[in-house]
Amino acid sequence: MLRLEDSYLHKGQRRNLTQTLRKKGIKDEAVLEAINNFPRHFFFDSALLSHAYEDKAFPIGEGQTISQPYTVAFQTMLLNVKPGDKTLEIGTGSGYQAGVLYCMGAKVHTIEFNEVLYDRTRKFLPKIGVKVKHYCGDGSKGLPEQAPFDKIIVTAGAPTVPKTLLKQLAIGGVMVIPVGDRNTQQMLRLTKQTDKKILKENFDNFAFVPLLGEEGWQ
Incomplete structure (x- = not known):
């Protein structure tokens, strides 16, 4: 049973979490403000509610997790x-990352491979005021019918950068994606300067669930 109350206690815990993220190197005030304002505990069952504002990932079923707040903030x-x-x-x-993006004013299109999670999140996010466009399918192929995108964020570990996603990125657009093996991935930021020129930047290592699909892990 999900609790949808946002108490003074929860707001205080979020303030503490944002201070933790700041100390870990998150300096973008817009990101910190979104995390400070968006209730992460809404995504937790009552048995785990006391852990909602710890800087840790937690299971959400279907072999998936709600990402660690630092990971969400960093990406x-x-x-x-x-x-x-x-x-x-x-x-x-879980929809938490989509909610943070929505709080920052992004027009979010989000795609989920797992039908159970897709159906659960599609029904849940509107209940907490998060309005994004939901799709179920192979995320490694993106959404060509909705392209181009200003920003693309991949929240699963890919073996390589899917070329199809790069094609769907607008000129001047940015994609953030973890790439590596099934255990550890390096965070990459790809900026599409022209159709043929991509600026690639490498950042820290993370551990994500695998990106499934035609241009992900088969």
Whole structure:
């Protein structure tokens, strides 16, 4: 049973969490404000509610997790989201990352491979005021019918950068994606300077669930 009350206690815990993230190197004030304002405990069953504002990942069923807040903040910081950015999220999961992007003013399209999670999140997010466009399918192939996107964020570990996603990125657009093996991935930021020129930046290592699909893990 999910609790949808946002108490003074929860707000205080979020303030503490944002201070923790700041100490870990998250400097983007827009990202910190979104995490400070968006209730993560809404995504937790009552048995785990006391852990909602720990800087840890937790299972959400179907072999998936709600990402560690630092990971969400780090990816979002790299993405450099601006209000109105047409943003594609690959891997809806719990919907928490999509909610953070929505709070920052992004126009979010989110795709989930797992039908159970897709159905659960599609029904849940509107109940907490998060309005994004939901899709169920192979995220490694993106959403060609909705392209181009200003921003693309991949919340699952890919073996390589899917070429199809790069094609769907607008000129000047940014994609943030973890790439590596099934255990550890390096966070990459790819900026599409022209159709043929991609600026690639490498950041820290993380551990994500695998990106499934035609251009992910088969």
